[in-house]
Amino acid sequence: MxxxxxxxxxxxxxxxxxxxxxxxxxxxxxxxxxxxxxxxxxxxxxxxxxxxxxxxxxxxxxxxxxxxxxxxxxxxxxxxxxxxxxxxxxxxxxxxxxxxxxxxxxxxxxxxxxxxxxxxxxxxxxxxxxDACVPADLIAALLAERLGALEEITSVHLIAGGGAPSRGSLRSVIESIDIIAAGGLGYHDGDWRTGLPARTTSIFTPRSAEAVPVAKFPLSEVVTIPRHVRVRHVEGLAEAALVARLSVPIDPSIIAGLPEGPDEQARTTQRFTYLIDAVALDGRRARGVVEGPDTYGIxxxxxxxxxxxxxxxxxxxxxxxxxxxxxxTAFLDSLLPHDVRWTIEEET
Ligand SMILES: NC(=O)c1ccc[n+]([C@@H]2O[C@H](COP(=O)([O-])OP(=O)(O)OC[C@H]3O[C@@H](n4cnc5c(N)ncnc54)[C@H](OP(=O)(O)O)[C@@H]3O)[C@@H](O)[C@H]2O)c1
Structure with a gap:
């Protein structure tokens, strides 16, 4: 091959x-x-x-x-x-x-x-x-399998540690600066739209005693999930502090002087948590969680x-x-040897 x-x-x-x-x-x-x-x-x-x-x-x-x-x-x-x-x-x-x-x-x-x-x-x-779109999209499919037709899916990205983003990631942020400022595309009743207010502004994570402020962010799974899940609303969110940092344009000449990306040591310090919350049309709720290290390695x-x-x-x-x-399930399980854990829990 x-x-x-x-x-x-x-x-x-x-x-x-x-x-x-x-x-x-x-x-x-x-x-x-x-x-x-x-x-x-x-x-x-x-x-x-x-x-x-x-x-x-x-x-x-x-x-x-x-x-x-x-x-x-x-x-x-x-x-x-x-x-x-x-x-x-x-x-x-x-x-x-x-x-x-x-x-x-x-x-x-x-x-x-x-x-x-x-x-x-x-x-x-x-x-x-x-690292993000694939697990979030796969989890969304499993949530829909459990809950049936959905009122909404909220996908949230939380990333801690790991040093600075790669130069390529920063250049992609510049390329996307307008859509980041607009909060990204959200999916609502059959179409993708920008400019609507966030449906969720804070969220409890598996490890936080207090709610974490979040803001709309242009996540790719907002585009992929409605292609296979019957759902009225799909929203992408990230930690509000990160969204604020990425919304400020960076001069390309500054990026050129940065290291090409985090070194191996910095990558080992990184942990990501992706939360995928689903609400069924009948009000039942379930949450998928994907946690792992090193976004670039994964x-x-x-x-x-x-x-x-x-x-x-x-x-x-x-x-x-x-x-x-x-x-x-097979794809998500193939990530287990790489220290990527996933769970789905229905709220009772
Ligand atoms: N979760 C995510 O969303 C996620 C995760 C990981 C990566 N990414 C994305 O992956 C991309 C790559 O990141 P990176 O850090 O690897 O960037 P990078 O280090 O700047 O590498 C970019 C690569 O593209 C090549 N290239 C750039 N412009 C080109 C052109 N016009 N024609 C041909 N080749 C060209 C470069 O070639 P030279 O070596 O010749 O310059 C280099 O090989 C970024 O868009 C980043 O956002 C996204």
Whole structure:
């Protein structure tokens, strides 16, 4: 089995590469810069790496690079200006595609643009195969299985420790600054809209004695969940203090001077908690909780696992939400050895 890692020279790309090598998968290292790709291959301990130079605006080179593998993991961000060209090339090459995007409007645009093309080509596309969207989307499917049709789902991201975000994450924040300021898209009665007030402004977490202030945030699962769950409202939230920090534009020249991302030591200090609260139409409530370490490391695990499953256990073609492509329980359980714990509890 061979996966093409587009952007294998980036911070997240190198973690995806390390995870693929750890699993004994063959890889194509694709990107725009041969020297940086070679450094990434050396760091991963590859003696005769398959390196393909393919700038994002060279469709034929992208198609050739992707055609050399069984599936594509795209780690090139920001995704808003570049991702569509990469999806188009993966479809043209006839190769399944996942990416590590967290830019909510980009994720929605991939669903809106490529569904029919992917279906016609027999290709499965799963955007936002990252630490947060995949578990939250899978948990939402399990909540709906228990509760039936839902009044609302609220997904909340809480992240502690771990040092500063990667340069790539900060560049994606700049790309998304308008939608962050607007609170992101929320799903309401059949459509995605911005600008509505938050339905929830504070939340009790498994470990907090007091309610934690939260604010609307453009989470990708707000786009994916309504594709497979019968639900009236889906809202994405994050800790209010984090949302306030990310709403202030950062000068790109400052980002260029930062380290490329948190080092291994900083990553070990990070813990994420994702809460997915569901309310049924009849008022019953249940909460899914996903907790784990190291958002970038777990994104690498999830992106590689997502691509691997599309190759070995093909899903239907098209642009799919995680729960449409993977068995939710099996996928979530595959994360247990990586210290990712998940629970679902119904309120009595
Ligand atoms: N939960 C989440 O939402 C989540 C989690 C993890 C990662 N992410 C996303 O993953 C993305 C990658 O982050 P990162 O930290 O790895 O960024 P990074 O270190 O800046 O790496 C970006 C990669 O993209 C390549 N690249 C950039 N522009 C390109 C272009 N125009 N054509 C071809 N290649 C291009 C770079 O190539 P060079 O090496 O040649 O410069 C590099 O390989 C970000 O968008 C981040 O938000 C999201």
């Amino acid at each position: 061979k996966i093409a890692i587009y952007g294998a020279s980036g911070y997240q790309g190198k973690l995806v590469l390390a995870e693929a090598v750890r699993r004994g998968l063959s890889v194509v290292l694709a990107g725009r810069d041969a020297v940086r790709l070679r450094h990434a291959a050396d760091a991963a301990g590859l003696s005769s790496p398959d390196i393909r130079v393919a700038p994002v605006d060279d469709h034929d080179a992208l198609v050739a690079a992707f055609g050399a593998a069984d599936a594509v993991v795209n780690c090139v961000g920001p995704f808003t200006p570049t991702g569509a060209a990469v999806v188009r090339a993966a479809i043209a090459a006839g190769r399944h595609y996942v990416d590590t995007a967290g830019e909510q409007p980009y994720v929605k645009s991939i669903f809106d643009t490529f569904g029919a093309q992917a279906q016609a080509a027999g290709v499965t596309v799963v955007p936002a195969a990252n 994104t690498a695990v999830i992106a590689v696992e997502s691509a691997r499953r599309l190759i070995t256990d093909p899903a239907k073609p098209g642009v799919l939400a995680p729960a449409e492509a993977y068995d939710p």
